[in-house]
Amino acid sequence: MLQFLKVSSYEEMSKTAAEKIAEVVKAKPESVLGLATGSSPVGTYDELVRMEAAGEISFAKARSVNLDEYLGLDGTHDQSYRYFMDTHLFKRLKTPFASTAVPCGTAADMGAECKRYDQLIADLGGTDLQLLGIGPDGHIGFNEPGDAFILETHVVDLDPSTIEANARFFASQAEVPRRAVTMGMGGILGAKKILLVASGKAKEDVLKEAVFGPVTPRLPASILQNHPDVTVVYSAT
Numbered sequence: 001m002l003q004f005l006k007v008s009s010y011e012e013m014s015k016t017a018a019e020k021i022a023e024v025v026k027a028k029p030e031s032v033l034g035l036a037t038g039s040s041p042v043g044t045y046d047e048l049v050r051m052e053a054a055g056e057i058s059f060a061k062a063r064s065v066n067l068d069e070y071l072g073l074d075g076t077h078d079q080s081y082r083y084f085m086d087t088h089l090f091k092r093l094k095t096p097f098a099s100t101a102v103p104c105g106t107a108a109d110m111g112a113e114c115k116r117y118d119q120l121i122a123d124l125g126g127t128d129l130q131l132l133g134i135g136p137d138g139h140i141g142f143n144e145p146g147d148a149f150i151l152e153t154h155v156v157d158l159d160p161s162t163i164e165a166n167a168r169f170f171a172s173q174a175e176v177p178r179r180a181v182t183m184g185m186g187g188i189l190g191a192k193k194i195l196l197v198a199s200g201k202a203k204e205d206v207l208k209e210a211v212f213g214p215v216t217p218r219l220p221a222s223i224l225q226n227h228p229d230v231t232v233v234y235s236a237t
């Protein structure tokens, strides 16, 4: 079942998403959370940090697995997704997560790294909740439009629209890595619950097409229609 919640601001989207994550962690403190980076979840993480500081929630027993990482950036690079997670969530908590994982974008053998990551997700028993954003081309994680859905963690050539969209975080478009490693659709759809946050008018068309249009690897997020428990929280502003 897919629930589409339209809210009136980025702040409300973030609070709604944080509440849903908190519900899962309160019900099962050792939850495995699939986490995302990008602008969309920043407010959600701010709210989770606030809740943790206020003693309303604890991640001490929780584990996390992130969706993706740029190829060639190690965790000390300020545009790496490991760095993003450390600065927006992990290092801001009074009590850290029991464990956190982000795919390694600098492994000498990326094939082995992809296999290791899928094994890690399997060993954790899959995720209890997967948080997602959506790219302008309909990507989730860095599963870009293509001829087929790829189930396993894999290395991907980023779509030109993704490179353009993410250039805002780098000094210039030329500095945006051209490749990334991403959890595949198997890992994402293996989550018990999926929570997608999106804001801004620019996301509205791709989101509606993903939710109400045909299921096709040309629009990767459309695969979410096959999952039994998806909540989309969208704010036009």
Ligand code: F6R
Pocket: 035, 036, 037, 038, 039, 040, 041, 067, 068, 132, 133, 134, 135, 136, 139, 140, 141, 142
């Ligand atoms: C990030 C990720 C991407 C983003 C998407 C939207 O870990 O998996 O799919 O969620 O590119 O990014 P923002 O939120 O910056 O618009």
